Amino acid sequence: MNVTSRVRAGAVVGAVALALGAFAAPAAIAxxxxTExxxxxxxxxxxxQDVVNALGNVVLNASGSKIIASYDATGSASITTRSGCAISRPNGSSAGITALATDVNDTTKDCIDFARSSRGAKTTGTLLTWIPFAKDAVSVAVRTDSALYASGAQDLTTAQLKAIYQCTTTTLNGVTLTPxxxxxxxxxxxxxLEKLGLTDAQVGSCVSQSxxxxxxxxxxxxxxxxxxSVAQYIAQVSGTVTDIHGATDLIKVNGTAPYNASTFTLNTAFSFNRDVYNVVPTAKLTDATISSTFVGSTSKVCAATSTITAYGFGTLGSNCGTTTQQGLN
Incomplete structure (x- = not known):
């Protein structure tokens, strides 16, 4: 079934959602x-996953149907995205992108319409298009009850982090590092790793990678x-999502704090900033539902700025919804 056909199929669900007051902005679910x-x-x-889950609750079509079904990175081994579409659950950006590319290349399947990604395209090509919808950043977390959090160790440079993850620096403030x-x-x-200038093969043997x-x-x-992720940290500590930050805090990198302490919002001047994306098949960019949902600064996702910022992310303004970045994976 193509996307346009599924628009009509979703109308019954939309009628039920309207009866339940779907125009409210319910909390994100998994x-x-x-069968929905x-x-x-x-x-x-x-x-x-959490912000896109939340967008799934507030992004509606003209009939009031919820358009986006977002499946978490972890949970049951398999998911069923629509009738006859039981697939292995992809865990992470690359796994999601691979699953989408596989779906596109297999003309007998139509189980996945987009992949959530916190990285850009890795290889050239035109199969997929990365559509940015929010701003995030990546800092490093340490325990606040550790000497790593003591004065002088709350600010690390890119060079220091690179040495830590190559295992050439193994102690800091008298503490043996376990990256x-x-x-x-x-x-x-x-x-x-890209920001540190490292490949997977250059990661040191002291690093736990699972x-x-x-x-x-x-x-x-x-x-x-x-x-x-700075946005995930903000959303966890603020209680917007399940709080699993534990006893950690995010430290400065290259002298800049990852979040604004006074407002507890993403610091857009942080050196490890990144866009986050919804990846779609390039051939479907002109599909009316995909276009109205993701493409352009006035798309339904880009217009949901209050939801995006509630989950710790920054907005992109006119850069939201652009379709200039393409690749194979």
């Missing part, structure tokens, strides 16, 4: 309810240090 097959199904990034990285396929991992991203509870020893 996967949509079973919305028009556009998306998978991928852990970093943006952590998110799982392979994480957009946060990919972006962070931590689920943006989970401060995983930092359970004094030397732990890990990259962390």
């Amino acid at each position: 996967d949509p309810p079973a 097959y919305r028009i556009l199904a998306g998978v991928g990034s852990d970093t943006t 952590l990285l998110p799982q392979t396929g994480s957009g946060t991992r990919s972006f962070f 931590v689920q991203e943006n989970n401060g509870l995983a930092l359970d020893t004094a030397g732990d240090i890990a990259p962390y």
Whole structure:
């Protein structure tokens, strides 16, 4: 079934949603309810899953149908995005993008319409288009009860972080460092290593590389240090999403704080800023539903600025919804 056909199929769901007062902005949920097959199904990034879940509750079509079905990065082993579409759950930006590309290349499937991504395109090509919708940043988290958080260690340079993740710097403030990285396929991992000037192959042997991203509870020893989405941190600490920041705080990088302390908002001057994206098949950019939902600064997603900022992200203004970035994965 193509996207236009699913618009009509979603009208019944929309009528029920209107009866329940869907024009309110309910809190984000995890996967949509079973068998509630919305028009556009998306998978991928852990970093943006909560904000896109929330957008799924407030982005409606003219009939009042919820357009976006966003499936979390973690949970059950498989998900069913629409009738006859049971697929393995993609965990992370790269896994979501790969699943979308596979779906596009297999003409017998039509199970995924977009992928959430916290990184840009890696390879050239025209198969997929990365559509930015919000601003985030990546800092590093440490435990506040650790000497790593003591005066003088709350500000690290790019060079220092690179040495830590190459394992050439192994102690700081008298603490043995235990650097952590998110799982392979994480957009946060990919972006962070790129900012440090490292490839996966250059990561040192002292680094634990299997931590689920943006989970401060995983930092359970004094030397732990890990990259962390600033927007996710803000949303967790403020109680907008489940708070799993644990005993951590985000430190400065290159002398700049990742968030504004007075307003607890993203610091757009932070050196490790990034756009976050919804990735769609390039061939479907002209589809009326995909276009009205994602494309352009007046699209339904770009217009939902209060939802975007409520989840710790910054807005992009006229850069929201651009379609200039394309690639294969």
